[in-house]
Amino acid sequence: MSITDSKILITGGAGFIGSHVVRRFIKTGKYQVINLDKLTYAGNLENLRDIEKNPNYEFVKGDICDFEFIKSLFKKYDFHGVVHLAAESHVDRSITNPMEFIQTNVVGTVSLLNAAKEAWQDKKNRRFYHVSTDEVYGSLGDDGLFTETTPYDPKSPYSASKASSDHFVRAYGNTYGFPFVISNCSNNYGPNHFPEKLIPLMIHNIKNRKPLPVYGKGENVRDWLYVEDHARAIELIFEKGNDGETYNIGGFNEWKNIDLVNLLCDIMDSKLGNAKGTSRELITYVKDRAGHDLRYAIDASKLNKELGWKPSLQFEEGLEKTVDWYFENEQWLDDVTSGDYLKYYDENYSNR
Numbered sequence: 001m002s003i004t005d006s007k008i009l010i011t012g013g014a015g016f017i018g019s020h021v022v023r024r025f026i027k028t029g030k031y032q033v034i035n036l037d038k039l040t041y042a043g044n045l046e047n048l049r050d051i052e053k054n055p056n057y058e059f060v061k062g063d064i065c066d067f068e069f070i071k072s073l074f075k076k077y078d079f080h081g082v083v084h085l086a087a088e089s090h091v092d093r094s095i096t097n098p099m100e101f102i103q104t105n106v107v108g109t110v111s112l113l114n115a116a117k118e119a120w121q122d123k124k125n126r127r128f129y130h131v132s133t134d135e136v137y138g139s140l141g142d143d144g145l146f147t148e149t150t151p152y153d154p155k156s157p158y159s160a161s162k163a164s165s166d167h168f169v170r171a172y173g174n175t176y177g178f179p180f181v182i183s184n185c186s187n188n189y190g191p192n193h194f195p196e197k198l199i200p201l202m203i204h205n206i207k208n209r210k211p212l213p214v215y216g217k218g219e220n221v222r223d224w225l226y227v228e229d230h231a232r233a234i235e236l237i238f239e240k241g242n243d244g245e246t247y248n249i250g251g252f253n254e255w256k257n258i259d260l261v262n263l264l265c266d267i268m269d270s271k272l273g274n275a276k277g278t279s280r281e282l283i284t285y286v287k288d289r290a291g292h293d294l295r296y297a298i299d300a301s302k303l304n305k306e307l308g309w310k311p312s313l314q315f316e317e318g319l320e321k322t323v324d325w326y327f328e329n330e331q332w333l334d335d336v337t338s339g340d341y342l343k344y345y346d347e348n349y350s351n352r
């Protein structure tokens with residue numbers, strides 16, 4: 001199936017990954033993109049300043065849970081495709097406030113599915129792309145990789161809400177013949193990443209000589225992928241993936257948290273002109289995340305074999321680019337770390 005020259009709805013386009021996806025689709029020149037975003041604390045229109053005047057781009061502020069509003073959008077625009085990224089995305093927040101995750105990630109996704117199902121009576125040349133996470137598969141031990149057939153075993157409120165939304169998407173495919181595709185991706189990093197997540201939080205704290213909170217012993221492992229490589233995979237799967245299929249996306253790039261933080265400290269020291277080791281002194285081991293998944297690692301060979309995708313950047317190169325971006329965008333970082341962020345930061349870290 002191939003969808004080109006079409007009108008697409010991207011949800012959550014003002015967020016971290018969504019902003020890279022919107023930019024990528026706009027730059028092809030093939031799509032008219034409507035970006036629907038509620039602009040929660042994680043949504044930021046600064047992430048899209050460079051393309052906001054593009055004639056093929058339109059921003060709509062709204063909530064995916066507002067079914068009547070979503071239905072009216074489908075009526076107004078007659079979308080050919082949906083790329084659904086809007087979500088509550090931070091595991092720690094899901095531990096303190098699970099209801100918001102059920103509302104947006106589950107109810108919001110079903111609201112979109114329903115609106116698309118009602119609008120897409122013909123089902124021809126339509127596609128609903130659901131962007132999901134590797135966390136639905138649970139946690140790995142020391143060996144093995146998540147494949148597309150690994151049984152679901154979500155362990156946090158966040159991953160349970162994403163697993164539920166994946167199940168609803170597949171259920172709509174099975175029950176109504178609804179045209180969908182799903183991808184499950186590992187940890188992203190890069191520009192526009194909100195500094196509550198590990199890498200941008202550490203960059204922010206190193207810059208400000210604040211403690212670097214490493215959960216537990218720092219031995220948990222994540223598989224890191226540069227965000228533009230994820231956006232490229234999404235474009236490829238949207239255009240060329242097979243209906244009803246799932247594709248795993250990952251970086252082939254596993255790092256223990258503590259090794260990653262040490263590397264980041266060294267990169268930052270060299271950029272800041274510090275003696276090596278200066279930033280490592282800030283590392284502080286804090287109380288572990290409740291139910292902390294030990295290890296994630298993705299087998300992305302299906303995507304590689306079927307659609308020819310592979311990551312383009314080495315991790316060190318991607319981290320340097322990321323650090324440079326945060327140095328060049330100090331105003332962005334200052335803006336998102338003022339106001340409510342400080343309250344969140346104090347509440348989350350003062351009792352660890």
Ligand code: NAD
Nearest residue numbers: 012014015016017038039040042043063064086087089188
């Ligand atoms: P993010 O938190 O940076 O952005 C989420 C965006 O969704 C924000 O712009 C926010 O305003 C918007 N949003 C939230 N609730 C909404 C609602 N009710 N209606 C409309 N918009 C709403 O998230 P992200 O890290 O960019 O993740 C995007 C998607 O990718 C999510 O579905 C997430 O589960 C998935 N994912 C993320 C990662 C990762 O490493 N960050 C990895 C794999 C998959």
Ligand code: DAU
Nearest residue numbers: 089090091133134135186187196197198213214215220257
């Ligand atoms: O695997 C994909 C998932 O990756 C996405 O679905 C999520 O939306 C995304 O937030 C991310 O989840 P993680 O929980 O893995 O990411 P986070 O950056 O919060 O944490 C990465 C690791 O670092 C994790 O083992 C917890 C640890 N950590 C995190 C923070 C914020 C710390 O040690 N200290 C911290 O301050």
